[in-house]
Amino acid sequence: MARIGDTARTSLKSILEAVLLASGEPLSLKAIETVFTDEERPGANDIRKALEELADDYAERGLELKEVSSGFRIQVREDTNPWVARLWEERPQRYSRALLETLALIAYRQPITRGDIEEVRGVSVRTNIIRTLQEREWIRVVGHRDVPGKPALFGTTKAFLDYFNLSSLDDLPSLAEIKDMETIEPELELETTEDG
Numbered sequence: 001m002a003r004i005g006d007t008a009r010t011s012l013k014s015i016l017e018a019v020l021l022a023s024g025e026p027l028s029l030k031a032i033e034t035v036f037t038d039e040e041r042p043g044a045n046d047i048r049k050a051l052e053e054l055a056d057d058y059a060e061r062g063l064e065l066k067e068v069s070s071g072f073r074i075q076v077r078e079d080t081n082p083w084v085a086r087l088w089e090e091r092p093q094r095y096s097r098a099l100l101e102t103l104a105l106i107a108y109r110q111p112i113t114r115g116d117i118e119e120v121r122g123v124s125v126r127t128n129i130i131r132t133l134q135e136r137e138w139i140r141v142v143g144h145r146d147v148p149g150k151p152a153l154f155g156t157t158k159a160f161l162d163y164f165n166l167s168s169l170d171d172l173p174s175l176a177e178i179k180d181m182e183t184i185e186p187e188l189e190l191e192t193t194e195d196g
Contacts, residue, residue, distance in 0.1 A: 012050040013057070020072060020073060021074050025070065026072055027070075027072055032047055033047065051072060058074075063076060063077060066165065068166065068167055069162055098126070098129060102129050105120055110156060138160040139157065156169070
C-alpha cells in the first residue's frame with residue numbers, strides 16, 4: 001500500500017488532484033482526509049500545503065483549484081469558459097430579472113421574509129420564484145419571524161455560494177460596486193419577462 005509522507009509530496013499532490021477531479025462536488029479538508037486510511041493519512045497542514053502547490057501548478061493552465069464555501073474543487077478557468085461551453089448544445093438556464101432581484105435581496109439582506117422582499121421591490125413575489133430558488137438549493141428557510149402568521153425567513157445556502165464561486169458572503173461585491181444593473185444584464189442572460 002502506498003504511504004504518504006514528507007518525501008512523497010508529488011504523490012500527495014497527484015492523489016489530491018485525482019480525488020478532486022473524480023468528485024462531483026467540492027470537498028472539504030475533512031472529506032479529503034477520509035480517502036486515506038489511518039496509517040497513510042497525512043496531516044491537515046500537509047494536505048493544505050499540497051493543495052497550495054497544486055493551485056500553483058495550475059496557475060498557467062486552463063484549470064484552477066478553487067476554494068468555495070463547501071471546500072475545494074478543480075474547475076475550468078473563467079477566461080477559457082467560452083470555448084468549453086461550446087461542447088454543450090444546451091443553452092444555459094436563463095433567469096428573469098424578478099428572480100435575480102429576489103435572490104440579490106435575500107443574499108444581501110438575509111434573513112428576510114417574502115413580505116420584506118415585496119416591500120423593497122414594490123411588487124408581489126410569485127410563488128414560482130421562491131420555489132425555483134429553493135429547487136436550485138440557492139435559498140432555504142432559516143427560521144420564522146416572531147410576528148402574527150410567523151412568516152418564513154429566507155437565507156442563502158452553501159450551494160448558492162458554490163454556484164457563484166464564492167467562499168463566503170463577504171465575497172459578494174459591495175452595493176457601491178454594483179452601479180447599474182443594465183451594465184451587467186448581458187452577463188446574467190436575463191429574460192425579458194413581466195415583473196413578479
